[in-house]
Amino acid sequence: MRIIRGIKLGGLQQKIFNLMLIFIVALVGAFVAVSLYQQAHLSGIVEEASREQQASIEEVSEETMKAVLETGMTRTTALQAYIADDLFGDVRSDVLTLQAFATELFEHAERFPDHPFSPPLQENDGAPSVYVLHEPGVDPHDSELLGLAANMSEILLASFSSSDKLSGCFVGTADGNLLAVSDRSASCLSADGTPLTLDVRSRPWYRQAAEAGALTFTGVEVDSYTGVATLECAAPVYRDGELVAVVGADIFLTAISDYVDNTATEGGFVCVVNEDGKILFSPQKDGTFCAKFSDSAPDLRESENTALAAFITQALAGNTGLKTIAVDGKEYYLIGAPMDTVGWAAISAVDKEITRQPTAAMLANYDEINAESALTYQDGAKHSIQTFIVLTVILVLLALVGALVVAQRIVKPIEHMTRRINSLSGSDSVFEMEQVYRTDDEIEILAESFASLSKKTRDYIQQITEITAEKERIGTELALATRIQADMLPNIFPAFPERVEFDIYASMDPAKEVGGDFYDFFLVDDDHLCMLIADVSGKGVPAALFMMASRIILASNAKQGKSPAAILESTNETICQNNREEMFVTVWLGILEISTGRLTAANAGHEYPVLMQPDGKFELVKDKHGFVIGGMEGIRYKEYELTLTPGSKLFLYTDGVPEATNTEGELFGTERMLAALNEKTSARPEEMLKNMRRAVDGFVKDAEQFDDLTMLGFEFKGTRG
Amino acid sequence: MLTINKTETDSELTVTLAGRLDTTTAPELEKELKTSLDGVTALTIDMTELEYISSAGLRVLLSAQKVMNKQGEMKVTHVGETIMEIFEVTGFSDILTIV
Numbered sequence: 118m119r120i121i122r123g124i125k126l127g128g129l130q131q132k133i134f135n136l137m138l139i140f141i142v143a144l145v146g147a148f149v150a151v152s153l154y155q156q157a158h159l160s161g162i163v164e165e166a167s168r169e170q171q172a173s174i175e176e177v178s179e180e181t182m183k184a185v186l187e188t189g190m191t192r193t194t195a196l197q198a199y200i201a202d203d204l205f206g207d208v209r210s211d212v213l214t215l216q217a218f219a220t221e222l223f224e225h226a227e228r229f230p231d232h233p234f235s236p237p238l239q240e241n242d243g244a245p246s247v248y249v250l251h252e253p254g255v256d257p258h259d260s261e262l263l264g265l266a267a268n269m270s271e272i273l274l275a276s277f278s279s280s281d282k283l284s285g286c287f288v289g290t291a292d293g294n295l296l297a298v299s300d301r302s303a304s305c306l307s308a309d310g311t312p313l314t315l316d317v318r319s320r321p322w323y324r325q326a327a328e329a330g331a332l333t334f335t336g337v338e339v340d341s342y343t344g345v346a347t348l349e350c351a352a353p354v355y356r357d358g359e360l361v362a363v364v365g366a367d368i369f370l371t372a373i374s375d376y377v378d379n380t381a382t383e384g385g386f387v388c389v390v391n392e393d394g395k396i397l398f399s400p401q402k403d404g405t406f407c408a409k410f411s412d413s414a415p416d417l418r419e420s421e422n423t424a425l426a427a428f429i430t431q432a433l434a435g436n437t438g439l440k441t442i443a444v445d446g447k448e449y450y451l452i453g454a455p456m457d458t459v460g461w462a463a464i465s466a467v468d469k470e471i472t473r474q475p476t477a478a479m480l481a482n483y484d485e486i487n488a489e490s491a492l493t494y495q496d497g498a499k500h501s502i503q504t505f506i507v508l509t510v511i512l513v514l515l516a517l518v519g520a521l522v523v524a525q526r527i528v529k530p531i532e533h534m535t536r537r538i539n540s541l542s543g544s545d546s547v548f549e550m551e552q553v554y555r556t557d558d559e560i561e562i563l564a565e566s567f568a569s570l571s572k573k574t575r576d577y578i579q580q581i582t583e584i585t586a587e588k589e590r591i592g593t594e595l596a597l598a599t600r601i602q603a604d605m606l607p608n609i610f611p612a613f614p615e616r617v618e619f620d621i622y623a624s625m626d627p628a629k630e631v632g633g634d635f636y637d638f639f640l641v642d643d644d645h646l647c648m649l650i651a652d653v654s655g656k657g658v659p660a661a662l663f664m665m666a667s668r669i670i671l672a673s674n675a676k677q678g679k680s681p682a683a684i685l686e687s688t689n690e691t692i693c694q695n696n697r698e699e700m701f702v703t704v705w706l707g708i709l710e711i712s713t714g715r716l717t718a719a720n721a722g723h724e725y726p727v728l729m730q731p732d733g734k735f736e737l738v739k740d741k742h743g744f745v746i747g748g749m750e751g752i753r754y755k756e757y758e759l760t761l762t763p764g765s766k767l768f769l770y771t772d773g774v775p776e777a778t779n780t781e782g783e784l785f786g787t788e789r790m791l792a793a794l795n796e797k798t799s800a801r802p803e804e805m806l807k808n809m810r811r812a813v814d815g816f817v818k819d820a821e822q823f824d825d826l827t828m829l830g831f832e833f834k835g836t837r838g
Numbered sequence: 839m840l841t842i843n844k845t846e847t848d849s850e851l852t853v854t855l856a857g858r859l860d861t862t863t864a865p866e867l868e869k870e871l872k873t874s875l876d877g878v879t880a881l882t883i884d885m886t887e888l889e890y891i892s893s894a895g896l897r898v899l900l901s902a903q904k905v906m907n908k909q910g911e912m913k914v915t916h917v918g919e920t921i922m923e924i925f926e927v928t929g930f931s932d933i934l935t936i937v
Contacts, residue, residue, distance in 0.1 A: 633893075652893060653893070654893035654894055654896060654897040655861060655893065655894045655897065656861055656894075699897060699900060699901050699904070700897065701893075701896075701897060701900065703893070703927075703928055721929070722927065722928035722929040722930070723927070723928075724927055725927065742926060742927060742928070742929045742932075743929050743932075744928075744929035744930070744932055744933055745896070745900075745928055745929055745930075748900050748929075748933070749900075749904075749933060772892070772893070776890070776892075782889075784890075784920075823860075824892070
């Protein structure tokens, strides 16, 4: 770990710091994601709401506008229709008055003298004047009707003057003359000042009135003289059921067309349709609603625009109510009202686009407000994002500093602990709890565990030290015991340097520090040498202790001059008296009468001795065996005698020799033992034992010495020696 | 290594030994017998597969013989040549009932 400014890179502190950093970054990321999502979502909602509101505004304002229009337009159209109709009504009443007068005149012709009349005069032009026109070939002065009709000159003048709606009024007689009043007398004159003729009875007003037999309005026609569109109202006059005249009036069409033109406001206008479905008056200069005075003008009732056709038909019959009809690619609100007098209809039209203008304005205004709101919102959002960024940075910094501090707090006791542990040395120092570890968390538990472990370790070390000391003491004692045991046995050779009759050598190699095998030899008296070899059951200290006791008891018994069997029996009794551990010892004991070479021996369960007679070979002496010493009370042992001649050699051993085992588990065995001895029969006791030892070692090789290995070699030299 | 197998029927106990009965393994047999001999009147020790017996093993046999002398009888069966030799050498053949 590298250390920079007190922070260990890769240390716990940095890991906590990293963890915190990741956590904060993740948190901020999540927050930003949620914010962005919400903002997007909010924008979507606002947009959607705005759209819905716009649609709603549009719908509501359209509905409202339509309702307002309907009320307003219905009323207006009805009024207009009424006003327009009123015009015709006035004319109608004028004409009816004229008809009534004329009828009276003709029915009571006897009461009225002929009235003078004159042709139109140039000088009368510009002022109302009465004049007469006639059909070609007709002489007004021949007329019997005209003179009578001329009596109407005053009433015609009066009618004309009293109405600003009339451009003229007249009486056409059945014989082709016309008495007329107008202020345009000059228009009835030809260029040379002669009056123009007029086909009176061919005129539509005459024909229609004659045909209808009642008051009638002509269609709009082009004036025969002025070329101006005119409309006439005419009524027939009968005398005794015979048509004598037709009275009529020219309607001042400019009045109605001016009126209609005046209705042409921006986007709205009024037009008049006659009973044939033709537009008579309209401010429109082109398109469907344009007024055309020709016969070829389309009948709108037959229009391909079925909605319009139906509307016109309905309008001529009665009030229509507000309709929305597309005409010439534009949508119009249309309302029609009939003009009963003439059988026409007044149509009020409003361009729907115009009605939309307030809505559009409102929407525009709404959009503007929306845009402003959006701008304000964006500003606000921008501001809050800035605030958010600043706050986030501050928060992150605070959190990181906090993380460092917290990490430092966590790490500090651990570092302290590490220092303490590192400074521990020797068995005396121990890790102890300190206030810095009291963190109420795992560190405290760790520290307590350390303290506990440290104490246990110290105790354990002390224990080990004690055990080691104890072991060393025991080792020392055992080493001492080994020496004592070894020193207990005669181990200085030659053992009897002054005795030339025999040579003796013995060795004891315990498997452990101390063993249960032993040998012994001593002179009972000058002529008797006692030799023995023994093997205590088991090994180690118990065997050694038992061996020591056995040796002393055997020796003391032997030194009393007892026979070998007596020695063994006595020893057995002594040992059996107090042998709770049920240990036993095998013993071979022989007493040699040095002067004669007579060997008396007894065997308490020990291995067969090996004897070599001079010039012979080493052979096992299969002697009589008694039971082991210490095994059972009251055992009797048998003695046997061997006679040693000078040169005889005796080899005594414990089971460690034949039972030495190699790594394959093979026993050394008595065969190999005898072979080893016979390899050099001339060997002196010391050499004999060393050869045997070498043979055993060569056999077992690396295998551990399992049993005590004890041997005794004896050579009888006889008195000669 | 010593393997000890016990077969018990009523008061008759047969202990079959296999391997080596020496200083190391003798305590095992001693412990086994100590806990098993209560109420046993006929103890048979089968030595068919016993390869070796040391003085420590002999001591355990002797202890068992002494216990059985008081409460019944003990037989040693299928004694091999090597073991027999040891019994003879140590005089154990005189005190054990070898069948």
